[in-house]
Amino acid sequence: MRFADRIALVTGGASGIGAATCRRLAAEGARVAVTDLDLAGAGRVADEVDGEAYELDVRIDDSIRTAVEAAERDLGPIDVLVNNAGYDEWGWFTETDAALWDRVLSVNLRGVIAVTHSLLPGMQERRRGRIVNTASEAGRVGSSGSAVYSAAKAGVIGFTKTIAIENGRFGITCNAVAPGPIDTPLLVGAPERLGDLGKRIVEKMIGSTNLRRLGRPEEVAAAIAFLASDDASYITGQALGVSGGLARI
Numbered sequence: 001m002r003f004a005d006r007i008a009l010v011t012g013g014a015s016g017i018g019a020a021t022c023r024r025l026a027a028e029g030a031r032v033a034v035t036d037l038d039l040a041g042a043g044r045v046a047d048e049v050d051g052e053a054y055e056l057d058v059r060i061d062d063s064i065r066t067a068v069e070a071a072e073r074d075l076g077p078i079d080v081l082v083n084n085a086g087y088d089e090w091g092w093f094t095e096t097d098a099a100l101w102d103r104v105l106s107v108n109l110r111g112v113i114a115v116t117h118s119l120l121p122g123m124q125e126r127r128r129g130r131i132v133n134t135a136s137e138a139g140r141v142g143s144s145g146s147a148v149y150s151a152a153k154a155g156v157i158g159f160t161k162t163i164a165i166e167n168g169r170f171g172i173t174c175n176a177v178a179p180g181p182i183d184t185p186l187l188v189g190a191p192e193r194l195g196d197l198g199k200r201i202v203e204k205m206i207g208s209t210n211l212r213r214l215g216r217p218e219e220v221a222a223a224i225a226f227l228a229s230d231d232a233s234y235i236t237g238q239a240l241g242v243s244g245g246l247a248r249i
Contacts (some may be wrong), residue, residue, distance in 0.1 A: 001028055002230065003030035004028075004030075005029070005226075006028035006031070006079040007078050008078070008079065008082065009078045010032060011082065011115055012035075012181055013032075013084070014034070014036035014037075014040075014042045014044070014045060014135045017217045017221060018034075018082075018085070019045045019223070020224075021084060021218075022045050022046075022048075022051065022220070023049055023093040023221070024221040024222060024224070025049075025228070026050065027030065027049075028229075030080065031051060032049050033051060033053075034049070034052070034053045034074045035056035036053075036055070036056065037057050037220055040046070051073075052071065052075060054067040054070055055067065058106075058114060058115055059111060061114060061169075064118050067190055068119060075102060077126060078122065078129075079123075079128065080132075081119050081123075081129070081131045083132070084134040084224075087103065087108060088104060089103065090146065093147035096148060102153055104149055105148065105151075105152050108152035108153060108156065109152040110155055110157075120167070122169045123172050124167065124172065124190065127170050128170075128172065129171070129172040130174070130227070130228040131172065131173070132177065132227045133175070134173040135154075135160070135178045136150070137179065137241060137246050139152070139153030139155070140154070140239070141246075144201055144204070145201055157176055157178070157203065160175060160237065160239065163168060164237030165237065173233070175227040175235060175236060175237065175238050176240070176245065177239070180246035181205035181209065182216070182246075183214040183217070196249075199217075208246050209246045211243055211244035216225070220242045223242045227240065
């Protein structure tokens with residue numbers, strides 16, 4: 001019960017890695033604020049884990065403020081923040097446009113920055129906190145068909161390192177996980193968008209791992225729980241690959 005008496009807020013908690021993380025943290029004793037743009041999905045996960053669900057659009061500052069205020073009113077001050085909300089639109093970079101760039105960057109990078117900005121002052125005041133950001137191996141090695149997503153996730157890793165540097169004196173750690181190909185709606189949607197090309201991209205990702213398989217959301221959630229726990233109290237500013245030994249995408 002590493003999270004007994006701890007309050008956690010997870011963005012993108014309605015499905016995939018986010019839902020698995022909510023379940024893992026709750027199983028270890030945390031009270032969990034399950035947040036997502038999909039309020040119904042967040043509610044289903046919250047019901048599973050005896051948590052609370054809140055609608056949160058990480059692109060909109062007012063939505064973040066409303067969700068955070070409600071969660072802290074209902075559950076108490078947030079001890080653990082998991083910035084997990086993610087979004088991508090598959091396609092070759094030359095076929096993208098500025099509107100797509102804004103959509104992908106606003107969720108994957110600006111959203112991480114904005115939610116962290118909302119919760120960090122309280123953590124500093126209490127002189128404790130754990131922040132874990134879901135980055136991606138795409139942010140370190142690139143990913144065919146996901147240029148802007150890769151750029152955003154590289155930004156998440158840089159942001160993670162800087163928040164760790166600035167907040168160590170407050171007893172706050174900030175780390176990231178960098179998943180490889182994980183069996184989530186985001187990845188399995190590639191063949192739907194790109195047809196046979198998308199299928200080949202996914203197959204190439206799997207073939208680039210040492211374990212030759214997709215990861216499971218629960219495996220990423222286990223790494224997130226470790227980094228959010230006191231077992232990782234002397235780890236900060238790191239991006240932990242959870243990718244089956246992936247070398248390149």
